Amino acid sequence: MATQFLRNEVLPFATMLIVETCEMSIVILGKAAMNAGLNSTVYVVYYNSLGTLLLLPYFLFYRRSRTHALPISFSILHRCFILGLLGICLLQILAYIGINYSSPTLAAGIGNLMPGFTFILAVIFRMERLNLREITSQAKSLGTVVAITGAMVMTLYQGPTLFGSTDSESTQPNLESTQQSLLSQNSNWVLGGSLITLTCLMSSGWNILQTATLKEYPEQPTIVFFFCCFGTIQCIIYSAIAERSVDDWLPLPSIAIIAIVFSAVCGTVFRTNVLTWCLDKKGPLYVAMFKPVGVIIAAIMEIMFLGASLHLGSVIGAIISSAGFYTVLWGQSKENATLKLDDSECGAKSSSNRAPLLQ
Template identity: 30%
Template sequence: MVIHGSAVHNTFRRFKPHFLMVFTQIGYTFLYFITEASFNHGMNPHVHLTYRHIVSGLVMLPFAYVLERKERPKLTLALFAEIFVLSLLGVGLTLNMYFASLKYTSPTFIASMVNTIASLTFVIAVILRMEVLNIKSQRGIAKALGTIISLAGVMIMTLFKGPKLRSLWCTVICIKRNSTIHENWLKGSILTVASCIAWSMFFVLQASSLKRYPAQLSLTTWMSFIGGAQTAVFAAFVKHKPSEWIIGLNIDFWCVLYAGIVCSGLIVFIQLWCTEQKGPVFVTMFNPLGTVMVALLAYFVFGEKLYTGSIVGGAVVIAGLYLVLWGKEGDPNLNINSEQESRLSYAEQLETEIQVVSSLDKNS
């Protein structure tokens, strides 16, 4: 009984980052639709982002202050500047473009395009030597091949529609669309692509920042407040109507509350922790799950159209995802026992792996 309990505990500890990343995709899936409903109701995306990150910062602040008092490093000017750039890439610049694009496209399209972040992050991480790619090993080939397959699946979902699936039941929930929404698909596509590039750079820089500021709660809080301030400046520059900032106790309020607490607070903290444990590529490779969840929820609950291209592309994306995850399972297992490995950060594991790979190359 004790052995069985220990085995379950070890299994959970091993796959804890995987479980947490699945949870983040579930959280983001609901965010797609609740924000669309709020924007259709008249909420300005930039005002939404400002309120959302203020809420996130206020919620995370007491936890960061109490739980990380002893381990939080001193905030220098150089470190603050780095967090400022990190907030700009992850919040101020990226999310403003991202949510603005939702007004011109659809949740399913955006969820599909977000999957390119994994491929972009993988390429940047390899170039900067933050991700080890040994093409002489099976797992190294699996990581590269899985990334390409996932990207191919995204292209299938985006470019190929195919026959439309017939709905077998009535819509459970109906989101009323504003007539001004989805009127400029090209503009929305450009905004989405630009946000994906910036987001990839954010994930890579995030892994680097965690080495100098290894306090995830505090970093989440700082990014929320700084990102909220950046967005407030941007919103004030774009929109000058005071009425844009007034929200009532309706879908706009609940959307801000959910997005602030769950997505900008809890989920960002989880992503930071998983980035430190497994690296930026691991975190971004779970985006395809969000695509599938959004497509299924849109079809079964909200009555949106579902095409065979989305199903085929989703299957291809998931296949690529599991190839990459299988390849990455071999990353931290070079001359490190499991108990020591659990105490090492991603950066330390990566340094160990680079040394072992270099040693093997010399010996061969």
Template identity: 30%
Template structure:
């Protein structure tokens, strides 16, 4: 029973993380549509995360905090840039991981870029939605690609960093602290209007605090733990679930239209996730049941799970 729970624990953790991200994204969409500046919101959110995690990092990881020096930070950053996740394409598990990732990616692209025909009350499609699509038709895909690239890079960086500094609370605190400083500087560069820093309304305050504690705090700590346990490919594969949950919230909370693209994209994401997890579990079984043959520090497993000399 404990073994089964340990095996499924990272899966449940990542589903909860993506659910939390979807809630945060829905709240921030609401307050940003209400007029709050996005850089100011990001600054407050990251600052709340740093303040929330700092005491936890101190009490839970106080014995290792002294190990984090400027030299280690620099070396971790350089080594992280050189790190990579290895997938064995010669075995069925490796092919399944690649296929599952591609199917998830296809579903995510459909969710993000293809709306399709409305499935409920087509007459309610508003003119504002059409105008919004025209204005964002160019910048939207550019920002989407840039965000996806940086998001993918974070998983690879975290996979390498977690090997040399496996302390999620302190590393996330540092990331949030410097992220808040960066967002504040960018906000002051693009606009010197001080009034935009004043948070108005209970929803704005709640969204910033909840987004900082959950979105930039708890979720990143759990993701860092999952990257350390299962790797970057496994953890990043759950990202499309964020879009599924966000689409559900858009429909039932923000009263958005249900469209064909959301349904098709969600189905593809679920299918791709199942294929990827099957490949990941199969790969773990192969390496667990096959004694390692050490030669020049390398081990090779062929498609049938048989051990061969490199």
């Protein structure tokens, strides 16, 4: 029982926390590389190409080690093509263009819309039950709204400083310069936010489609390799049209090389496989609910590695997001327990009904 609890509850929770930490690290490194002169489309092409090459030996080993591997049909390849288009080509290119126009902080804040988008799509495609008369559906709906609210509080409300630098003379010029920068680049900021919002909707759709694909074809390494491969090819085709200047591809600054290698290993290889595994085990809403947690992780990373100050708004938002997050988890666990109990009761009734026939 304890081993099953660790495998079904603790392991997905821990891995998703690691995934969100890796994702925020990738975004911050990518923004630093783009500030150093790396083109956003070139960045996406380079790190996905390297990641796909790293996935190739694992895919070949997996297929050869399987004595009864499932055949790869045209329908599955078509699904992988769409997954690559949504999850890599369009999503990542538009996301990094949006981040380049705005900032990782705005991307993290807008990313909190994902649980709402995913919950609506999951209900539409009947991957999540919604019956507002049941307490489990009420908990999931309320928890989603509360988690989004808490993350938006962290993003929009700063509040007084709890600890860290409070020197008004040093912070006021930075604040004024930031405000002037935002005003002078208002159109770019709005465009960046709009692109990031679009990628959140696309990411929610990708989660739904990936979950449905895994139910139809449950060989995760095959799905991951093919949709990464298709997505990379699509990115290369797009970049050949959009980025024809050789200066955009070479030479690369040192921070760009670090960002590409880190994103390929922790993003394309690790994050994609773990995310696919969690989608298969826990569903799209569970995965999307970690987006508000990602804002908390980003705030912690800023405090630990960048020496940022801790503000009251961050603490309040983190508490609200945590309450909403655990409310959704409670609703899902109660719903799963109810479904298992109903299945066991149905099994017991059917066996008792068959007993006289066997006698």
